[in-house]
Amino acid sequence: MRKAPTLKDIALATGVHVSTVSRALNPSLRTVLSDDVVKHICEVAAQMGYRPNRLAAGLRTRRTMTVGLMIPDITNAIFPPILRGVESVLEPLGYASIIVNTDSILAREHLLVDVLRERGVDGIIHAAVLRNDPKIVKVAAEGTPMVTVNRKIENSGIPAVVNDDAQGIRMILKYLFDFGHRKIAHIAGPEDLSTGQGRKQAFVAGARELGLDVPARAIAQSQRFDEAEGRRCTAALLDGGWPLTAILCANDRLALGAFEVLRARGIDCPTQVSVTGFNDMPFLDLIPPRLTTVRIQQFEVGQVSADILVKLMTDPAAAVASETTLPVKLVVRDSVAPPPSG
């Protein structure tokens, strides 16, 4: 296989200097050259199949034009739209993304952060942070531009783009309340995640405002945002003996787990027990009973975080909002009904 052509090869073929070729191929620098020279060089470059070597350019610019995207769980359907939002901003600017999956394992997350740094990424969009993680805070403090998405590390100085979790929980709680539910249980998200913690706090506060009784056994604490934990927690709630009529889940996957257990036990949703989710991940509207949930602006959250990261990568001293909160929306489907009478 023939070696890929470099600037030097184009220079040799066109009879101009390497630097001239470099300028001719760079839209923002070619203005100092005559149109004829630019046209000729571009034609020859295209004909020779020239593609710039970003690694080499990075030697001089100290930029690799790559961005690391860290996600906790690649099987979670919530992330593709977020990544699309991110790429809608980064790709036109010439950035390429390196997507890594932490599997929500702390050691793996730390390893992958180092891997991304070794690759010389210009910045990191982190959708997998824990509520408290000194290592990540240190990496950001050492100068790696970073933005967290969906989640945040409190008081870390790392800009976060999050959803209005408190508002979402309040809306869906009120929605259940208005249907007549007074025994509303909660499957809480992991305590080490800002989303898990924040939504639980919002649930407790919201329930109190509505005058609802929330005994300890009305809350099941999950360890992960997945269907297996949704099943385990639902079983624990049902076996706890508290006469619940609705289960407000901290995310959609927990709710899908709840559906499974209810179905297995012959409990009908929504006529016997109502269930709600959070996130509105893709395909929910295709699985019966269609889940009533809170929609987060998945694409936009990615877009906004990428905008902020670009600012930081372009100017490390740029002033950016420490926290951007995007509004959420109630999505009414079929998984909520009035509680059974009697």
Add this chain to the structure above:
DNA sequence: CGACTTACTTGGGACAGCCC
């Protein structure tokens, strides 16, 4: 022979300055 130093290597960008 091992330890250490030095020079070279890569592709391309920044910048000073040359020349018609």
Add this chain to the structure above:
DNA sequence: GGGCTGTCCCAAGTAAGTCG
């Protein structure tokens, strides 16, 4: 002064060179 050239620089691995 427009159009272009020449030089230096970048990171860091490797190979060659030097020394005790």
